[in-house]
Amino acid sequence: xxxxxxxxxxxxxxxxxxxxxxxxxxxxxxxxxxxxxxxxxxxxxxxxxxxxxxxxxxxxxxxxxxxxxxxxxxxxxxxxxxxxxxxxxxxxxxxxxxxxxxxxxxxxxxxxxxxxxxxxxxxxxxxxxxxxxxxxxxxxxxxxxxxxxxxxxxxxxxxxxxxxxxxxxxxxxxxxxxxxxxxxxxxxxxxxxxxxxxxxxxxxxxxxxxxxxxxxxxxxxxxxxxxxxxxxxxxxxxxxxxxxxxxxxxxxxxxxxxxxxxxxxxxxxxxxx
Amino acid sequence: xxxxxxxxxxxxxxxxxxxxxxxxxxxxxxxxxxxxxxxxxxxxxxxxxxxxxxxxxxxxxxxxxxxxxxxxxxxxxxxxxxxxxxxxxxxxxxxxxxxxxxxxxxxxxxxxxxxxxxxxxxxxxxxxxxxxxxxxxxxxxxxxxxxxxxxxxxxxxxxxxxxxxxxxxxxxxxxxxxxxxxxxxxxxxxxxxxxxxxxxxxxxxxxxxxxxxxxxxx
Amino acid sequence: xxxxxxxxxxxxxxxxxxxxxxxxxxxxxxxxxxxxxxxxxxxxxxxxxxxxxxxxxxxxxxxxxxxxxxxxxxxxxxxxxxxxxxxxxxxxxxxxxxxxxxxxxxxxxxxxxxxxxxxxxxxxxxxxxxxxxxxxxxxxxxxxxxxxxxxxxxxxxxxxxxxxxxxxxxxxxxxxxxxxxxxxxxxxxxxxxxxxxxxxxxxxxxxxxxxxxxxxxxx
Numbered sequence: 211x212x213x214x215x216x217x218x219x220x221x222x223x224x225x226x227x228x229x230x231x232x233x234x235x236x237x238x239x240x241x242x243x244x245x246x247x248x249x250x251x252x253x254x255x256x257x258x259x260x261x262x263x264x265x266x267x268x269x270x271x272x273x274x275x276x277x278x279x280x281x282x283x284x285x286x287x288x289x290x291x292x293x294x295x296x297x298x299x300x301x302x303x304x305x306x307x308x309x310x311x312x313x314x315x316x317x318x319x320x321x322x323x324x325x326x327x328x329x330x331x332x333x334x335x336x337x338x339x340x341x342x343x344x345x346x347x348x349x350x351x352x353x354x355x356x357x358x359x360x361x362x363x364x365x366x367x368x369x370x371x372x373x374x375x376x377x378x379x380x381x382x383x384x385x386x387x388x389x390x391x392x393x394x395x396x397x398x399x400x401x402x403x404x405x406x407x408x409x410x411x412x413x414x415x416x417x418x419x420x421x422x423x424x425x426x427x428x429x430x431x432x433x434x435x436x437x438x439x440x441x442x443x444x445x446x447x448x449x450x451x452x453x454x455x456x457x458x459x460x461x462x463x464x465x466x467x468x469x470x471x472x473x474x475x476x477x478x479x480x481x482x483x
Numbered sequence: 484x485x486x487x488x489x490x491x492x493x494x495x496x497x498x499x500x501x502x503x504x505x506x507x508x509x510x511x512x513x514x515x516x517x518x519x520x521x522x523x524x525x526x527x528x529x530x531x532x533x534x535x536x537x538x539x540x541x542x543x544x545x546x547x548x549x550x551x552x553x554x555x556x557x558x559x560x561x562x563x564x565x566x567x568x569x570x571x572x573x574x575x576x577x578x579x580x581x582x583x584x585x586x587x588x589x590x591x592x593x594x595x596x597x598x599x600x601x602x603x604x605x606x607x608x609x610x611x612x613x614x615x616x617x618x619x620x621x622x623x624x625x626x627x628x629x630x631x632x633x634x635x636x637x638x639x640x641x642x643x644x645x646x647x648x649x650x651x652x653x654x655x656x657x658x659x660x661x662x663x664x665x666x667x668x669x670x671x672x673x674x675x676x677x678x679x680x681x682x683x684x685x686x687x688x689x690x691x692x693x694x695x696x697x698x699x700x701x
Numbered sequence: 702x703x704x705x706x707x708x709x710x711x712x713x714x715x716x717x718x719x720x721x722x723x724x725x726x727x728x729x730x731x732x733x734x735x736x737x738x739x740x741x742x743x744x745x746x747x748x749x750x751x752x753x754x755x756x757x758x759x760x761x762x763x764x765x766x767x768x769x770x771x772x773x774x775x776x777x778x779x780x781x782x783x784x785x786x787x788x789x790x791x792x793x794x795x796x797x798x799x800x801x802x803x804x805x806x807x808x809x810x811x812x813x814x815x816x817x818x819x820x821x822x823x824x825x826x827x828x829x830x831x832x833x834x835x836x837x838x839x840x841x842x843x844x845x846x847x848x849x850x851x852x853x854x855x856x857x858x859x860x861x862x863x864x865x866x867x868x869x870x871x872x873x874x875x876x877x878x879x880x881x882x883x884x885x886x887x888x889x890x891x892x893x894x895x896x897x898x899x900x901x902x903x904x905x906x907x908x909x910x911x912x913x914x915x916x917x918x919x920x
Contacts, residue, residue: 247659254656256489258496283566284648284656288881295884296558298566315884358881376788376868377878382659383777387868390780392788409662543901547862547873548894555886633765640767644866651770664777672766672774679765 231440232275235300240279241272244290244299246356247380248398249405250464251305251323252284263464267322267451268303268431270460274447286379288358291315294434301444305399307360307427313480317441320448321428321479323461324470325399326420327361330388330407333414339395341422342368354378354387354396361397364424381406388415397421401465428471428479487666490657494667497653498674504570504639504649505678509632511575512582519579520586521612534583541580546638549573554645570642570649578635585627589620622694629686633679640675650674709888712879716892719875726792726871727858733797734857735850738804742812745805760802768799769863776867792864796857803853811846812838844915851911855904859897872896 235241245252245265252262260282269280285293290302294316305325308318329339337348345351346369353370355361357377365375376393378384384396385406398406400419407417420426431448433441451457458468522534541549550573557564564572593616601611643652654667661667744756763771772795776788786794815838823833862873870878876889 247656249660254493254660256486256493256660258493284652288877289645291884292555292880292886296555296886297563298554298558357878363882372878373870377870377874378868379866380655380659382655382662382664383868385662386664386777386780390785392780392785539902539905540898543898543905544894545859545862545873545897548890548897551886551890552894556890559887637765637767640769641863643769651767654770665781668770668774668778672770675766675770676762680761 231300231437232443235440236276239277240281241268241277241301242281242283242299243268244285244293244302244304245282246287246290246304246306247284248305248402249381249409250401250466251399252282254284263323263461263466264303264305264429266460266464267448267457268301270451270456271431271444271447274450275443286358287356290358291432294432297434300433300437300440302432303429305402305429306432307429308476308479309360309363309427310480310482312432313476315435316432317435317438318430318432318476318480319441319444320430320476321471321474322430322448323466324426324428324474325401325466326426327364327397327424328400328403328417328419329421330385330396330398330403331394331416331418332388333416335416335418337394340418341424342370342397343423345374345395346370348394351395352376352393354384354393356380356384356398359398360427364421365397368423385410385412385415399427404465425482426470428474430476487661490661490667491670493657494650494653494670494674497648497650497671498678500567500648501636501639501650501675502678504567504574504642504647505632505636505682507571508574508578508635508639511571512577512579512631512635513628515575515579516582516586519583520590523583523587524590538580538583541577542584546573546577546641547644549577550641550645566642566645566647569645570639570647574635574638574642577638578631581634582628582631585624585631586620589623590616592623593619622690625686625690625693629683629690632682632686636675636679636682704891705885705888708883708885709892712883712889712892715875715879716872716889716896719870719872720896722789722869722871723858723861726789726796726861726864726869727854729793730796730800730857730861731854733793734800734804734853737797737801738808741801741805742808745809760805763799764802768795768860769866771795771799772863772867788868789864791867792861792869795867796860796864800853800857803856804850807846807849807853810849811842814845815841847915848908848912851904851908855901855908858900858904 243265245260245262247254250262251264252260254260260280265280265282272280283299287304287306290304290306291312293299294302302316303322305323306312308321312318331339337351339345339351342353342365345353345365352374353365354376355365355378357379362375362377366372376387378387378393378396381398381402384393384398387393388396389412396403400417403417403419407415431444433444452468452472461468461471519534519537522530523538525531525534550569553564553569553573554566557569597615597619598611601615606615639649640651642649643655650671654671657667658664741756741760745753745760747753747756772792775786775795776791779786819837819841820833823837828837861871864871865874865877872893876893879889880886
C-alpha cells in the first residue's frame with residue numbers, strides 16, 4: 211500500500227503550472243494565505259476577523275490587484291512552506307523572515323516587516339543571557355523557540371544542542387513555560403515578545419532586545435516558486451503602497467518601522483549569510 | 484480576558500467544525516467498515532487481501548502519520564483536498580479500519596446453524612445477509628460502534644495539528660489572543676464531554692430500537 | 702518532488718533518537734495505566750455509593766474527552782495550581798491516566814467473566830478473601846485480560862505523537878523538526894509511518910499468539 215502511494219507520488223510529480231494564477235484568483239475572488247498565531251504580526255479579533263501587520267499589508271496589496279478577500283489559515287512556522295508547496299495556500303504573510311535557504315524554497319516579495327530578535331527572560335536577567343551563544347555555553351540553560359522559525363536556526367547555529375532547545379508550539383505556551391520555569395528564555399522577534407509581555411501583564415518577566423549577534427531580519431510575502439508572475443505583480447503594487455505612504459500608515463501602528471523595510475531589498479536579504 | 488463572550492463564539496464555531504468532522508467522518512467510517520469487513524470474509528481472495536491490507540495499514544500506522552500524509556503529500560500528486568476533506572478522509576479511513584474488524588467479528592459470531600439454515604431454504608447470498616445475518620449481527624456491533632464514534636470524536640482534536648479550525652484549534656487561538664489558558668481549555672473539555680455523552684445517549688436509543696424483538700432469540 | 706534515499710538515510714539517526722523516547726513514553730505510560738486502572742476498577746466496585754459513582758463519572762469524563770486536550774491541561778494549566786511536571790512526565794501521566802480508564806474496563810470485564818459459582822464455591826469451602834482472590838478469582842480473571850491489555854498498549858503506542866504538542870521530542874516531533882529545517886515532508890513522514898507499521902505488524906502477530914494462548918475476554 212505504502213509503496214503504491216510512493217509510486218503514485220513519483221509518477222504524478224509536478225503539478226502543471228497554472229496558466230495565470232492572478233486571473234484565477236481574481237475570478238475566485240479571494241486568496242488563501244498562511245499566517246502565524248503571533249501578535250502583532252497577526253491578530254485574530256474576538257469576532258474571528260484576521261488583522262495584524264502582515265495580513266493588513268497583504269490585504270491592501272491584493273485589493274489593488276483586484277482580489278477582495280483574504281482567506282487566512284493559521285499554521286505553525288514549520289508547516290507554512292510545506293503548505294505553500296502542497297498548494298494549500300497561495301501565499302505566506304506571517305513574518306517568515308527572509309533567509310538564503312528559504313529564498314531557495316519560495317519566491318519572496320520585496321521586504322515588508324523588519325524586526326530584530328529578542329529573549330523573554332525572568333526579571334533582571336539572572337543568568338545574564340545576551341546572545342544565543344551565552345545560552346549554548348550554560349550547560350543547564352534551556353531555550354524555547356518556535357519550530358522551524360528563524361530563532362531555532364540561529365540558536366542551533368550558535369551551538370545550543372537540540373535537547374536544550376525546546377520547540378514551543380505558540381507564543382502563549384512560550385510565555386507560560388518561562389513563567390513556570392520550564393525554560394530559561396524564550397526567543398521571538400522583539401515586537402512579538404513586547405506584545406506578549408504587555409498582554410500577560412507579568413511584572414516578573416522582561417524582554418532583552420536585541421539579541422547580540424543576531425541580525426535584523428525582514429519578511430516578505432512568500433509565494434510558490436512557480437507563481438513568480440503573481441509575486442512580480444504583488445511587488446509592483448507593494449512598491450506603490452510604500453511610495454504613497456499608505457504602507458507606513460499600516461505597519462507603524464503595530465510598531466514596525468516602514469523605513470527599515472524600504473531601505474533594504476530582497477536581493478540583499480536573500481544573499482546575506 | 485476582555486471580550487470573553489466574543490471568544491466563546493469563536494470556540495463554538497470550532498465546536499461546529501468538530502461536530503461536522505465527527506458526523507462526516509463517522510459516515511465514511513461506517514461505509515468503509517462494512518465494505519472492508521464484508522471484504523475480509525469474501526470468497527474472492529483478492530478482495531480479502533485488499534481488505535486485509537487496508538485494515539492493517541490504517542490500524543498499523545498512527546492517525547497522525549495518515550493525516551500528515553493526506554494533508555501534505557497527497558496534494559503533490561495532484562489530488563486537491565480541502566483541509567476539511569483531508570480531515571474527514573483521515574478520520575473516516577482510520578476509524579473505518581477498526582470498524583471493519585467489528586463488522587467481521589459480529590458476522591462470524593452469528594451461529595453457523597443460521598448460515599446453514601439459509602442455504603437449506605435456498606436464499607441467495609444477498610438475501611441471507613440482508614434478512615438473516617445482519618439483523619442478528621447489528622446489535623452485536625452497536626456498542627463497539629458507539630465506542631468507535633467516541634474515539635472518532637476525540638481524534639478530531641488532532642486535526643488542529645494540520646490547522647483545521649476545530650474546537651481545540653480555536654481554543655489555542657483564543658489562548659494566544661487573550662493570554663488565558665484555563666478558560667479555553669476547561670470550556671472545550673466540557674464541550675467534548677457533552678458531545679461524547681450525546682453520542683452514547685443516541686447510540687443507546689438506536690440500540691434499543693434494533694434489539695427490539697430479538698429478546699426472545701438471544 | 703521525489704524520494705531521496707540519501708536524505709532518508711541521513712535523517713535516520715535523528716528519527717531513531719525520537720523513536721527511543723516514543724518507546725520509553727509508551728512503556729512508562731503502560732505502567733501508570735495498569736496501576737491506575739486497577740485503582741479505578743476497585744473504587745468502582747466500592748460499596749460506598751458516592752465513591753463508586755464519583756469514580757464512574759471521572760472515568761467517563763476522561764474517556765469522553767480528547768487526550769490532546771488533557772495533555773494541554775496537564776502541561777499548561779496544572780502549573781498554575783502549583784504542579785509543574787517535566788514534559789515527558791506530564792505526557793506519561795496524561796497517557797497513563799487516559800488509558801487507565803480503558804484498563805479499568807478490562808479489569809472489570811476480566812473479574813466479571815469469572816462465574817458466580819466460583820465465588821460461592823470459594824465461600825462454601827471457607828476460603829479467606831485473600832485466598833479467594835489469589836487462588837480462585839485472579840488465576841481465572843487475568844488470562845483473558847492479557848490480549849485486551851496488549852491491544853490498548855498498542856493503541857497507546859500509536860497515540861504517542863500527541864506528546865509532540867507538549868514539546869516532548871518523540872518520533873513525530875523529531876520528524877517535524879527535520880521537515881521544518883529541510884522543507885521536506887515526504888521522507889520523514891513516510892519513515893515515521895513505516896516505523897509505526899513495523900511495530901504494529903509485529904505486535905499484531907504477538908497479539909494473535911496471546912489471543913490463541915489466553916482466549917478473548919468479551920467486553
